[in-house]
Amino acid sequence: MKYQSRRPALLLLSDGTIFHGKAVGDKEATSYGEVCFNTGMTGYQEIFTDPSYFGQLMVTANAHIGNYGATDVETESDKVKISGLICRNFSYNYSRKDAQESLEQFLDKSDLFAISDVDTRALVAHIRDNGSMNALITTDVENIEALKAKLAEVPDMKGLELASKVSTKEPYYFGEEDAEVKIAVLDIGIKRNILRNLAKRGAYVKVFPYDTTYQEMKSWNPDGYFLSNGPGDPEPLVNAIQVAKDIIADDEPLFGICLGHQVIALANGISTYKMHNGHRGINHPIKNLITGKGEITSQNHGFSINREETEAHPEVEITHVHLNDHSVAGIKMKNKNCFSVQYHPEASPGPNDATYLFDQFIENIKSVTA
Ligand SMILES: NC(=O)CC[C@H](N)C(=O)O
Numbered sequence: 001m002k003y004q005s006r007r008p009a010l011l012l013l014s015d016g017t018i019f020h021g022k023a024v025g026d027k028e029a030t031s032y033g034e035v036c037f038n039t040g041m042t043g044y045q046e047i048f049t050d051p052s053y054f055g056q057l058m059v060t061a062n063a064h065i066g067n068y069g070a071t072d073v074e075t076e077s078d079k080v081k082i083s084g085l086i087c088r089n090f091s092y093n094y095s096r097k098d099a100q101e102s103l104e105q106f107l108d109k110s111d112l113f114a115i116s117d118v119d120t121r122a123l124v125a126h127i128r129d130n131g132s133m134n135a136l137i138t139t140d141v142e143n144i145e146a147l148k149a150k151l152a153e154v155p156d157m158k159g160l161e162l163a164s165k166v167s168t169k170e171p172y173y174f175g176e177e178d179a180e181v182k183i184a185v186l187d188i189g190i191k192r193n194i195l196r197n198l199a200k201r202g203a204y205v206k207v208f209p210y211d212t213t214y215q216e217m218k219s220w221n222p223d224g225y226f227l228s229n230g231p232g233d234p235e236p237l238v239n240a241i242q243v244a245k246d247i248i249a250d251d252e253p254l255f256g257i258c259l260g261h262q263v264i265a266l267a268n269g270i271s272t273y274k275m276h277n278g279h280r281g282i283n284h285p286i287k288n289l290i291t292g293k294g295e296i297t298s299q300n301h302g303f304s305i306n307r308e309e310t311e312a313h314p315e316v317e318i319t320h321v322h323l324n325d326h327s328v329a330g331i332k333m334k335n336k337n338c339f340s341v342q343y344h345p346e347a348s349p350g351p352n353d354a355t356y357l358f359d360q361f362i363e364n365i366k367s368v369t370a
Helices: 044-048 103-109 120-130 144-152 192-200 214-218 238-249 259-267 307-312 356-369
Strands: 008-013 018-024 030-038 056-060 084-086 114-116 133-138 172-174 181-186 203-208 224-227 254-257 272-288 294-305 316-322 328-333 338-341
Touching: 008 114, 008 144, 018 084, 030 084, 030 120, 030 144, 030 272, 030 294, 044 056, 044 103, 056 120, 056 133, 133 144, 172 192, 181 192, 181 214, 181 356, 192 203, 192 356, 203 214, 214 238, 224 238, 224 259, 224 356, 238 254, 238 259, 254 259, 254 356, 259 272, 259 294, 259 328, 259 338, 272 328, 294 307, 294 328, 307 316, 307 328, 338 356
Parallel strands: 030 056, 056 084, 084 114, 181 203, 181 224, 224 254, 254 338
Antiparallel strands: 008 018, 008 133, 018 114, 030 133, 172 203, 272 294, 272 316, 316 328, 328 338
């Protein structure tokens, strides 16, 4: 049954282009979101559960998805966060000793709708040339005109606040209580591997909901602060930007990743913009301008910070640059204990070239607590 008579499905882009495929699974479904592609060859489970992808339809550029199955540890949050999956070949079978279930079973638990047998090479080229846009995937292949009207109502990613949709509702702790340093995290969509990386370096972490104020975080008496990755446009994150401003004003140790990096830039009056196409993959080249060394990094972002404004800023220095398009990949504040990167040192998936940034953060904290 799985290999025969599969339901026809299609992808409709907001520019009217249609790509045909087949539904994975047997249900009727329609899913909406901003279409984006990830070029990583592995790490699909980590990608699908990354909260930064909330509200996005994911195209996997790799030709085979699902062939190494799923586990309950290769996850970056409690459930699948992408709004739909578009792939070339979906593997119902899997082959790996440690896998616990098939990708189909794993996606079913989050009720995720996926379509396969799509010409993803043509699709990726289309999105690359025409830029990011909203789209839908559906099994309702006879009702395109009605679906077009619904697609037109899907909000644009630019200006969209999504952190509140994925942030924790209640504060929680991570790591050992008797750890050397205490770090307060503002959760605007955090990936688990960031928490693992902090705890592994001797930090006890308290994770706060997205709308927590600096004063509330400070009352826990942390040694340092962290602003997480997350979905959506950074600009509407009024509270997070205020929290960053307050931390910087008090000159407390601060580190930000991806959305957190963009929030730190906005707190410094540097604007952000929506990229033609984001960076999503696990082989993005970065140059560290302080050491002169190259890094291969994991990336997932559709917004970026304004390069000219950063260069002209008297208190902010560019520390890392993306070698493909020279966009800003990292900054630090010249006279404050604050730095951030646009990419993902926690990888998951991806290479570990940049994990030194977590060591640097712990050193930054210890330099003031010692
Ligand atoms: N991974 C992230 O934190 C992504 C940040 C932001 N949502 C962007 O797309 O640029």
